[in-house]
Amino acid sequence: MKNHSLAVDIGASSGRVIAGALEKDRLELVEVHRFENKLIEKNGHFCWDIEALFSEIKKGIKNCNAMGIKPLSIGIDTWAVDFVLLDENDELLTDAVAYRDPRTDGIMEEVTEIFMKERLYLETGIQFQKFNTIYQLYALKKQNPEVLEKAKTFLMIPDYLHFLLTGEKSNEYTNATSTQLINAFTKNWDKDIINTLGFNFDMFQEIKMPKETLGTLREELVSEFGFDMPVILPATHDTGSAVLSVPQVDDTIYISSGTWSLIGVENYFPICVIKALDYNFTNEGGMDYQFRFLKNIMGLWMIQEVKRNYDNRYSFAELVEKSKEVTEKTAIVNVDDQRFLKPANMIEEIQQYCRETNQKVPEHPGEIAKCVFESLVVSYKKAISEIEDIFEKEFHSISVIGGGSQNELLNQLIADATKKEVFAGPVEATAIGNLVVQFIAHGAIKDIKEARHIISQSFEVKKYVHSMVEK
Numbered sequence: 001m002k003n004h005s006l007a008v009d010i011g012a013s014s015g016r017v018i019a020g021a022l023e024k025d026r027l028e029l030v031e032v033h034r035f036e037n038k039l040i041e042k043n044g045h046f047c048w049d050i051e052a053l054f055s056e057i058k059k060g061i062k063n064c065n066a067m068g069i070k071p072l073s074i075g076i077d078t079w080a081v082d083f084v085l086l087d088e089n090d091e092l093l094t095d096a097v098a099y100r101d102p103r104t105d106g107i108m109e110e111v112t113e114i115f116m117k118e119r120l121y122l123e124t125g126i127q128f129q130k131f132n133t134i135y136q137l138y139a140l141k142k143q144n145p146e147v148l149e150k151a152k153t154f155l156m157i158p159d160y161l162h163f164l165l166t167g168e169k170s171n172e173y174t175n176a177t178s179t180q181l182i183n184a185f186t187k188n189w190d191k192d193i194i195n196t197l198g199f200n201f202d203m204f205q206e207i208k209m210p211k212e213t214l215g216t217l218r219e220e221l222v223s224e225f226g227f228d229m230p231v232i233l234p235a236t237h238d239t240g241s242a243v244l245s246v247p248q249v250d251d252t253i254y255i256s257s258g259t260w261s262l263i264g265v266e267n268y269f270p271i272c273v274i275k276a277l278d279y280n281f282t283n284e285g286g287m288d289y290q291f292r293f294l295k296n297i298m299g300l301w302m303i304q305e306v307k308r309n310y311d312n313r314y315s316f317a318e319l320v321e322k323s324k325e326v327t328e329k330t331a332i333v334n335v336d337d338q339r340f341l342k343p344a345n346m347i348e349e350i351q352q353y354c355r356e357t358n359q360k361v362p363e364h365p366g367e368i369a370k371c372v373f374e375s376l377v378v379s380y381k382k383a384i385s386e387i388e389d390i391f392e393k394e395f396h397s398i399s400v401i402g403g404g405s406q407n408e409l410l411n412q413l414i415a416d417a418t419k420k421e422v423f424a425g426p427v428e429a430t431a432i433g434n435l436v437v438q439f440i441a442h443g444a445i446k447d448i449k450e451a452r453h454i455i456s457q458s459f460e461v462k463k464y465v466h467s468m469v470e471k
């Protein structure tokens, strides 16, 4: 029997439970369960259906029995910034409100009146996004102060799912940094910011690092599944896990491509200088206290929404094909404009933007898709020049990882626009990054360097160069 571990990786549009095993220095993956994730409307807010997500995780674990897999451990990663609060009986006090919910509109401006932007950046190194946990908590404080007063425990989404599995409460470091409440230098909760904003410091849990064992399964789950296993913390922020799968980091800019495009570089220290603040780059905490110096670009969310707004009449592949048929120059939208974060209708929002900026309005699905892809690339190119400016050097290659790395058209557009070599893959970067941390904890892999070597031997990576495709 192979020694499998289980990675649960839940993104904004889908989740998967993947079993991974090491076979002669190669990592093999088996998908044991895949499910949809989406925003639901609950109590007047856009929320995640956290109960449904947990039952999908359980389904995945149960599938292991039928597939002859006896996992050695499990770890969960999800998107960042969102959280739940628990009362003194560990019962939920809040829904899992989603970061695209408008409850934080205007809040960042209020918070930065109290706590100067420069000071917040200097202490945390985190980019300013209206949905960061700090602004969500402040919104709650203003809108439902009684809830915040009752709160005894703050758990981020993967922390909560891990709590449901084990009964153990903690805040995992990589995800905690996305709150904008962790000090980039002490690597712990920033008491100064938390107290100044009037949040209850005691609800924040002990920070635990990836690789640490959180606990074993609750008794009732052991009987339900027929086996026990430890929860080993991965980098529970999906981007933190994904970036561990970049096969080759030296001299490389990565794009973790999914609902968001996270573009940046791996770094050994936080860069909290004014220029980085002005460019709005973040320094998210990573495995072994590495930092991800990156910025969020609106990403494939835009095309996901376009697809949904066409009532799913076209698949992603069809939208890509249709966009290729468009020969005319396309309008370019600023994908990072907040209007695209959760518009009522993405297609109409794009068209309206084009009207306002006196550009030819894209009408057909192919034109809309082309506008999205080309506009994304314009934003990537700008971010790359900002990174090169900060580091005062040129980077020669780009590593595109995650689901979006399957988009050949986009990969080629990136190579053409930047004149850099583009390496695409692995596709399941996040689950792989989650798994290798568990393997490191088991002693089966030495460290991230060795993990990257194994990853580069195990998964296909395609190379794109300026205006031609090579394998």
Ligand code: LFR
Binding pocket: 011, 012, 078, 079, 080, 081, 082, 099, 237, 238, 239, 258, 259, 260, 262, 296
């Ligand atoms: C990607 C991601 C990004 C984070 C965004 C919101 O899935 O985790 O890193 O900025 O979602 O949480």
